[in-house]
Amino acid sequence: MRMSPKKAAVFLLCVLLFMSLIPRFVAAADTKFSISGSSVTASSNDGNVPTNTVDGDMGTRWSASGDGQWIKFDLGSSVTVAFVKIAFLNGSTRTSSFDIQTSADNVTFTTQLSNVTSNLVDGLQTFDFPDVASVRYVRIVGHGNSASAWNSYLEVEVYGNGGSTPVEDSVTVSTSAQLQTAIDQAIPGRIIYLQNGTYSQSGPFTVNGIHGQDGQEIVIKALNRGQAIISGGAYFSLYQSSYVTISGMKFTTTTSASNNAVKMDESSHIRVTRNEFNLNETGATNNWVKIRGINSDNNRIDRNKFVSKADPGPIIAVDGDGSTYMSRYTIIDRNYFYDSTPRITNGKESIRLGLSGVSLLNGNATVENNLFENSDGDPEIISVKSSGNTVRYNTIRNSQGQVTARHGNNNQYYGNFFLGDGSKAGVGGFRIYGTDHRIYNNYFEGLTTDAINLDGGDWDGGTNSTNYSSGDLSKHWRVYRAQVTNNTIVNSDFGIIIGRSYTSAPVDSRVANNIVNNSTGTLYEEVKTSNTVFEGNIGYGSTVTNRSRTSAEIRNITPSFTTIGGLQKLTSGSAAVNAAVGSYSYVTEDMDGQTRSTNDVGADEYFSSSTSIVRVPLSASDVGPDSP
Numbered sequence: 001m002r003m004s005p006k007k008a009a010v011f012l013l014c015v016l017l018f019m020s021l022i023p024r025f026v027a028a029a030d031t032k033f034s035i036s037g038s039s040v041t042a043s044s045n046d047g048n049v050p051t052n053t054v055d056g057d058m059g060t061r062w063s064a065s066g067d068g069q070w071i072k073f074d075l076g077s078s079v080t081v082a083f084v085k086i087a088f089l090n091g092s093t094r095t096s097s098f099d100i101q102t103s104a105d106n107v108t109f110t111t112q113l114s115n116v117t118s119n120l121v122d123g124l125q126t127f128d129f130p131d132v133a134s135v136r137y138v139r140i141v142g143h144g145n146s147a148s149a150w151n152s153y154l155e156v157e158v159y160g161n162g163g164s165t166p167v168e169d170s171v172t173v174s175t176s177a178q179l180q181t182a183i184d185q186a187i188p189g190r191i192i193y194l195q196n197g198t199y200s201q202s203g204p205f206t207v208n209g210i211h212g213q214d215g216q217e218i219v220i221k222a223l224n225r226g227q228a229i230i231s232g233g234a235y236f237s238l239y240q241s242s243y244v245t246i247s248g249m250k251f252t253t254t255t256s257a258s259n260n261a262v263k264m265d266e267s268s269h270i271r272v273t274r275n276e277f278n279l280n281e282t283g284a285t286n287n288w289v290k291i292r293g294i295n296s297d298n299n300r301i302d303r304n305k306f307v308s309k310a311d312p313g314p315i316i317a318v319d320g321d322g323s324t325y326m327s328r329y330t331i332i333d334r335n336y337f338y339d340s341t342p343r344i345t346n347g348k349e350s351i352r353l354g355l356s357g358v359s360l361l362n363g364n365a366t367v368e369n370n371l372f373e374n375s376d377g378d379p380e381i382i383s384v385k386s387s388g389n390t391v392r393y394n395t396i397r398n399s400q401g402q403v404t405a406r407h408g409n410n411n412q413y414y415g416n417f418f419l420g421d422g423s424k425a426g427v428g429g430f431r432i433y434g435t436d437h438r439i440y441n442n443y444f445e446g447l448t449t450d451a452i453n454l455d456g457g458d459w460d461g462g463t464n465s466t467n468y469s470s471g472d473l474s475k476h477w478r479v480y481r482a483q484v485t486n487n488t489i490v491n492s493d494f495g496i497i498i499g500r501s502y503t504s505a506p507v508d509s510r511v512a513n514n515i516v517n518n519s520t521g522t523l524y525e526e527v528k529t530s531n532t533v534f535e536g537n538i539g540y541g542s543t544v545t546n547r548s549r550t551s552a553e554i555r556n557i558t559p560s561f562t563t564i565g566g567l568q569k570l571t572s573g574s575a576a577v578n579a580a581v582g583s584y585s586y587v588t589e590d591m592d593g594q595t596r597s598t599n600d601v602g603a604d605e606y607f608s609s610s611t612s613i614v615r616v617p618l619s620a621s622d623v624g625p626d627s628p
Contacts, residue, residue, distance in 0.1 A: 030082040030083070030159045030160055030161060030167070031159065031160075031161065032157050032158070032159050033075050033079065033157075033158045033159070033160065035054045035073050035074075035075065035158065036054070037050075037051030037054055037055065038051070039054075039073060039074040039075075039076065040053060040054055040062075040071065040072070040073055040074070041071070041072050041074075042062060042064060042069070042070060042071040042072065043064060043068075043069045043070045043071075044064045044066075044069060045062055045063060045064050046063050046064060046065065048060070048061045048062050048063040048152070049062060050062045050071050052154075053071065053153050053154070053155055053156040054073075054155070054156065056155070057155075058087060058123075058154050058155060059154075060154070061089050061152050061153060061154045062152070062153050063089070063150060063151065063152040063153075064142070064150075064151050065148075065149050065150050065151070066144075066149055066151075067142070067143050067144055067149065068141060068142070068143070069141075069142050069151050070139050070140060070141045070142065071139070071140050071142075071151075071153065071156070072137055072138070072139040072140075073137065073138045073139075073156065073158055074106075074136065074137055075135065075136050075137070075138065075158065076136070077136065077162070078104065078134050078135065078136055079135055079136070079160055079161065079162050079163070080131050080132065080133045080134075080135065080160045080161050080162075080163055080165065080166050080167060081102055081131070081132050081135045081138060081158060081159070081160040082128070082131045082159050082160040082161070082167065083126055083127060083128040083129065083159050083160075084100055084126075084127050084138065084140075084156065084157070084158050084159070085124040085125065085126050085127070085155075085156070085157040085159070086098075086118070086124065086125055086127065086140070086153055086155070086156050086157075087122070087123055087124045087125070087153065087154040087155040087156075088118055088125075088145075088152065088153060088154065089150075089152035089153070089154060090145075090147075090152075091118065091119075091120070091121055091122045091123070091125070091154075092120055092121055092122045093120070094120075094145045094146045094147045095117050095118050095119070095120060095145060095146045096117070096118045096142070096144070096145040096146075096151065096152075096153075097115060097116065097117050097118075097142070097143040097144060097145070098115075098116055098118075098140050098141060098142045098143055098151070099111050099113060099114050099115060099116070099140070099141040099143070100112050100113040100116065100127060100129065100138070100139075100140055100141075101138070101139040101140075101141060102132050102135040102137065102138055102139075103135070103136065103137040103139065104134045104135060104136055104137075105136075106136070106137050109137075109139055110132075112129040112130075112132060113127055113129050115143065124155060124157065128187060129187070129188070129189075130166070130169060130187070130188050130189025130190070130213075130216045131160065131166035131167050131168075131169060131189070132166065133163075133165055133166045135160075138158050140153070140156065168191065169187075169189050169190045169191070170190065170191040170192070170193055171185075171190060171191070171192045171193065172193045172195060172223065173192060173193070173194055173195065174194075174195040174197060175199075176199045176200065176201045176205075176234065179192070179194065179199055179205060179220075180205055180206070183205060183206070183207055183210065183220065184210075186210055186212075186218045187218075188211070188212045188213040188216035188217075188218065188243070189212070189213070189216035189217075189218070190218055190219075191218075191219045191221060192218070192219065192220045192221065193221055193222075193223040194220070194221065194222050194223060194228035194249065195223050195228070196223065196224055196227040196228065197227075197228065197229070198229045198231050199228060199229065199230050199231070199234055200230075200231045200232035200233075200234055201232060201233060201234045202232065202233040202234075203233055203234070203259075204234065204235050204236060204237035204259065204263075205234060205235070205236050205237070206237050206239070207220075207236060207237065207238040207239070207241045207244055207267075208237075208238075208239045208240065208241065209239070209240050209241060210238075210241045210244060211241060211242045211243060212242065212243030212244055212269075213243055214243060214269070216243070217243045217244065217245050217269075217271070218243065218244045218245070219244075219245045219247060220236075220244065220245065220246050220247070221245070221246075221247040221248050222247065222248035222249050222250075224248075225248040225274060225625055225626075226248065226249075226250050226276060226625065227250075228248065228249045228250070229249070229250045229251075229252055230249055230250070230251045230252065230253055230261070231252045231253060231254070231280075232253070232254060233253070233254060233256070233259060234253060235251070235253050235259050235260055235261050235262065235263065236261070236262045236263070237260075237263050237265070238262075238263065238264045238265065238267045238270055239265045239266060239267065240265075240266045240267060241267045241270070242267060242268045242269045242270070243269045243270075244267075244269075244270050244271075245270075245271040245272075245273065246262060246270075246271070246272050246273070246275065247271075247272075247273050247274050247275065248273075248274050248275065248625070249275050249276075250275070250276045250278070251275060251276065251277045251278070251279060251288075252278060252279060252280050253279050253280065254279070254280040254282060255279050255280065255281050255282050255284050255286040255311060256282065256284050256286070257284045257285060257286065259286070260286065260287050260288060260289065260290045261277050261279060261288045261289060262288075262289045262290070263287075263289075263290045263292070264290065264291045264292070264293075264296060264299055265292055265293045265296070266292075266293035266294055266295055266296055267293070267295075267296060267299070268295060268296065268297045268298050268299065269298050269299065270299045270300075271299070271300045271301075271302070272289060272299075272300070272301045272302075272304065273300070273301075273302050273303050273304065274302075274303045274304065274625040274626075275304045275305075275625065276304070276305045276307065276624075276625060277289070277304060277305065277306045277307065277315075278305075278307040278308060279309075281309070281310050281311040282311070283311055284311060285311065285312040285313045285347070286311055286312075286313045287313050287314050287315070287316070287317040288306065288309065288313075288314075288315045288316065289301060289315065289316045289317070290316075290317045290319070291316075291317070291318045291319065291327045291330060292317075292319045292320065292321065292322075292327070293320070293321055293325075293327075294320070294321055294324075294325040295325075296320065296325075296327040297327060297328040297329050297330075298328070298329045298330075299327070299329075299330050299331075300330070300331040300332075300333070301316060301330070301331070301332045301333075301335065302331065302332070302333045302334050302335065303333075303334045303335065303623065303624060303625055303627050304335045304336070304624065304625065305335070305336045305624040305625055306335065306336065306337045306338075306340075306350070307338060307339060308338075308339045308340070308341075309340045309348065309377060310340075310341065310342065311348075312344060312347045312348050313347060313348060314347070314348065314349040314350070314351065314352040314378075314383075315337060315340070315349070315350050315351065316332060316350070316351045316352070317352045318330050318351075318352065318353050318354065318363065318365060318386075319352075319354065319355055319358070320354070320355075320358045320361070320363075320386075321358075322355050322357050322358060323357040323358065324358075325358065325361070326354055326358040326361035326362065326363045326386050327363065327365075328362065328363055328364050328365075329364050329365070330353075330363070330365040330366075331365070331366050331368075332351060332365070332366070332367045332368075332370065333366070333367070333368045333369050333370065334369050334370065334622070334623045334624070334627055335370045335371075335623060335624070336370075336371050336373075336620060336623040336624035337350045337370065337371070337372045337373070337375050338371075338372070338373040338374055338375065339373070339374050339375075340374070340375045340376055340377035340378075341374070341376050341377065342376070342377075343376050343377060343378070343379075343400055343426075344377065344378065345379070346378065346379070347378065348377035348378040349377070349378045349380050349381065349382065349383040350372055350375045350377070350378075350381050350382060351367060351370075351381075351382045351383070352380075352382075352383045352385065353365050353367070353382070353383070353384045353385060353386050353389055354384065354385035354386030354407065354408060355385055356385060356407055356473040356474040357470070357473060358385070358386055359385045359386055359387065359406075359407030359408040359473055360387060360407075360408065360409065360465060360473070361386060361387060362386070362387050362388035362410075363386035363387065363388060363389050363408075364388045364389065365386070365389045365390070366389070366390045366392070367382060367389070367390070367391045367392075367394065368390070368391075368392045368393045368394065369393045369394065369618065369622075369623070370394045370395075370618075370623065371394070371395050371397070371618040371619070371620065371622065371623045372394065372395070372396045372397065372399050373397045373398065373399065373620075374397075374398055374399060374400075375396070375399040375400075375401065376399060376400035376401065376426075377401075378401055379401050379402065379404075379426075380401060380402065380403075380404040380406060380431075381396060381399050381401040381402065381403055381404075382394075382403045382404070383404050383406050384403075384404065384405050384406060384407070384408060384411055385406050385407040385408055386407070386408045387408040387409045387410050387411065388408075388409075388410050388411065389408070389411045389412075390411070390412045390413075390414075391403060391411070391412070391413045391414075391416065392412070392413070392414050392415045392416065393415045393416065393615055394416045394417070394618075395416070395417045395419065395617045395618040396416065396417070396418050396419070397419045397420075397617075398419065398420050398421050398424055398427060399427060400424065400425065400426040400427055401426065401427075401428065402428040402429060402430060402431045402449070402450070402453075403416070403429065403430050403431075404430070404431045404432075404433075405430070405431070405432045405433055405434055405437055406433060406476075407433070407434065407473065407474075407477065408434055409434045409435040409436050409437070409465055410435070410436045410437070411434075411437050411438075412437070412438045413430060413437070413438070413439045413440075413442065414438070414439070414440045414441045414442060415441045415442065415591055415593075415615065416442045416443075417442075417443050417591070417617040417618075418442065418443070418444040418445070418447060418451070419445055419446060419617060420445070420446035420447045420448060420492070421446055422446040422448065422491065422492075423448070424448060425448055425449075426448060426449055427446070427447050427448045427449065428447055428448070428449035428450050428451065428453075428494075429442070429444050429447060429450065429451040429452055429489075430442075430450075430451070430452045430453065431450065431453045431455055431500075432452070432453065432454050432455060432479060432482055433455055433457060433476050433477045433478075433479060434465075434477050434479065434480075435461070435463075435464075435465055435477070435479070435480040435481060436480065436481050436482070437479075437482045437483070438482075438483045438485070438586065439452060439482070439483070439484045439485075439487065440483070440484070440485040440486045440487060440584070440586070440587055440603075441486050441487065441587065441589070441590060441591050441603045442487045442488075442591070442603060443487070443488050443567065443591050443603045443604075444487070444488065444489040444490070444492055445489075445490045445491050445492065445567070445568065446491055446492060447489075447492035447493065447494065448492070448493050448494075449493065449494060450494045450497045450500065451487075451489040451492055451494060451495055451496065451516075452484055452487065452489075452495075452496045452497065453496075453497040453500045454479050454482050454484065454496075454497070454498050454499065454506045454509055454532070455476065455479065455497075455499065455500050455501055455502065455506075456476075456478075456479075456499040456500065456501050456502035456503055456504055456505055456506070456527075456528050457475075457476045457477050457478030457479065457502050457503070457504040458475050458476045458502040458503060458504070459472050459475035459476065459477050459478065459504075460477075460478040460504050461477045461478065463480055463481075463507075463508075465477070476501075476502055478504040478505075478506070478507065479506035479507065479509060480506070480507050480508055480509070481507070481508045481509060482506060482509040482510075483509065483510045483512070483584065484496060484509070484510065484511045484512070484514060485510070485511075485512045485513050485514065485582075485584045485587055486512075486513045486514065486580065486584070486587050486590075486599070486601070486602060486603055487514045487515070487602070487603055488514070488515045488517075488568070488591070488602040488603040488604060489514070489515065489516045489517070489518065489523075490515075490516075490517045490518070490561070490568045491517070491518065491519070491568075492518050493518070493520055493521050494518075494521050494522075494525075495516035495518060495521065495522070495523040495524055495525070495539070496511055496514060496516060496523070496524050496525070497525050497527060498511075498525070498526040498527060498528065498530055498532055499526065499527045499528030499530060500527055505528035505529060505530035506528075506530050506532055507530065507531065508531060509530070509532045509533070510532065510533045510534075510535070510582075511524070511532055511533070511534050511535075511537060512533070512534070512535045512536050512537065512580075512581070512582050512584065513535075513536040513537065513579075513580040513581065513582065513584070513587075513599070513601045513602070514537045514538070514601070514602065515537070515538045515539075515540075515559050515576060515601055515602035515603075516537070516538070516539050516540075517538075517539075517540050517541050517558075517559055517561070517568070518541050518542050519541045519542055520542055521542055521543070522542070522543045522544075522545065522546050523539040523540075523541070523542055523543065523544050523545065523554075524537065524539055524544065524545040524546075524549070524554055525545070525546050526545070526546060526547050534549060534553035534554060535552060535553055535581050535582050536552075536579065536580055536581035536582060536601060537553065537554045537555070537601070538554070538555050538557060538559050538575065538576055538601055538602070539554045539555070539556055540556060540557060540558050540559060544556045552581075555575065557575045558575070559574055559575065559576050559601075559602065560573055560574035560575065560576075561574075565613075565616060566617070567604075567617070569604045569606070570600060570602065570604050570605075570606040571606070572606065572608060574600075574606060575601075576600050576601035576602050576606075577600050577606050578598045578599075578600060579600065579601050580598075580599035580600060580601050587599060589605075590603060590604050590605035591603040591604055591615065592604065592605075592613045592614060592615055592616070593613065593614025593615040594607065594611050594612070594613065594614065
């Protein structure tokens with residue numbers, strides 16, 4: 001039937017609109033490799049020989065019975081393989097199961113697709129996987145069919161290109177609809193590029209049941225860093241997904257109590273990298289990046305910028321399911337947190353690792369090489385509410401709060417720089433609760449509240465944290481066996497405090513080989529009487545201690561500093577050189593990352609010759625989206 005000109009124009013417009021919603025795949029053209037019959041071998045056959053699969057005749061086949069029977073194709077030289085097409089005997093009435101493997105040397109084979117099941121159609125079917133370079137051999141390993149143990153293939157075609165470099169499998173999108181379609185269709189190794197522009201919608205971009213592979217991650221990435229803007233009610237919601245990377249975007253999402261910028265739920269091996277977060281806040285309590293649910297492990301948040309959080313809720317929250325499962329092996333590194341204001345009394349941490357209900361479970365998170373500037377939102381800049389975590393090599397500048405071991409046990413805090421201007425109120429270091437923590441090799445300068453406080457507790461969970469009911473998990477647990485060693489505190493209002501608040505003093509803890517050099521306050525103050533062991537410490541410049549201490553516990557002697565790189569470091573004649581005592585085997589390097597020999601007191605190890613400094617306080621150029 002012939003259309004009128006008007007109807008034809010409308011039809012064409014609809015077609016163009018539909019085509020605009022289809023993501024554009026960018027890849028070099030793949031071609032079919034020419035494979036001779038003599039280049040095809042198999043584990044066995046029933047008289048239907050392997051060469052039949054490359055003769056161009058759908059009336060012939062290769063067949064072999066049994067799980068694990070294989071057919072192999074020699075491509076003649078090293079090439080890049082992109083996908084394989086297979087036609088199956090009785091393909092429309094039964095499905096076949098198989099693996100596709102590749103090899104460079106005919107010895108080691110790598111599985112590209114495992115336990116694939118064909119569709120119920122006749123003719124060639126395409127089985128796609130991320131491009132594989134340096135391939136000479138392709139092997140199909142059969143696992144029988146839905147009716148029997150037979151593997152029967154009519155024709156096999158292998159596609160790719162003759163180069164040794166894989167062709168990038170990428171999709172370029174420019175609208176929200178295209179982005180969601182590309183996510184839904186993503187396969188391992190695919191990159192989804194967002195063109196410059198704004199991606200706005202009323203709800204999340206959903207990444208549900210989407211899985212990349214180790215080394216073949218699915219990447220959702222701004223084509224030009226910072227030029228793809230996620231706005232309106234849009235955000236990324238990942239559920240039961242893995243090996244997905246979100247990179248290079250700017251998030252200006254309008255917040256609500258139900259959304260985040262990025263939410264990972266029961267998902268693993270997710271990476272959020274090189275993004276900027278500066279959300280349009282509305283007063284709702286909200287986490288900007290949230291990791292939750294069971295099996296929410298091995299996720300990484302790195303090289304992002306988090307700007308001006310004003311509303312309640314942590315910037316990054318790592319929670320597990322809140323009661324029986326704690327997210328594990330999270331890495332948070334090279335991020336820039338700044339200008340989090342105004343201060344509230346509770347609930348606006350820059351990073352929160354866990355919750356009261358999972359505090360006795362191991363999180364095994366690593367928080368390292370992050371920069372915090374004017375992070376004033378909460379008394380706890382980093383709030384640790386789980387066990388087995390490491391907080392190291394971070395720089396915290398002029399931020400009104402402390403790093404707090406709020407709940408949990410066996411956490412380590414070392415190699416961090418706490419730097420204040422000496423006048424801003426509430427700028428502190430550590431506040432510690434719980435069991436078996438280690439605080440060492442940290443440097444503090446210009447602080448206006450406690451540098452290190454092994455606080456008192458309002459609950460005693462016992463020496464092994466076994467004395468409690470569920471309602472006690474939210475309390476301030478008594479400190480057992482904390483070790484505070486080789487820290488340096490200078491030009492600050494407070495030093496090392498034992499039992500500042502609550503009722504139960506720390507038990508069996510040690511304060512060893514630290515330097516406190518302040519002109520005000522009490523340098524080592526034991527507010528509550530405890531059995532804390534003091535040894536090898538130096539205190540100088542003000543009241544050394546409020547308790548009677550021997551010189552073996554605290555020496556009142558100048559540490560003899562000189563200023564190097566803006567930090568107070570030891571001179572050759574310092575009384576701290578080679579003066580550390582006790583056995584603290586974990587103190588193997590100093591705050592600069594230099595290997596210690598005969599240990600000095602404090603965070604810095606003096607070296608008589610020029611020795612490479614590995615770590616210094618971080619600046620804005622060291623972190624965030626544009627950092628190395």
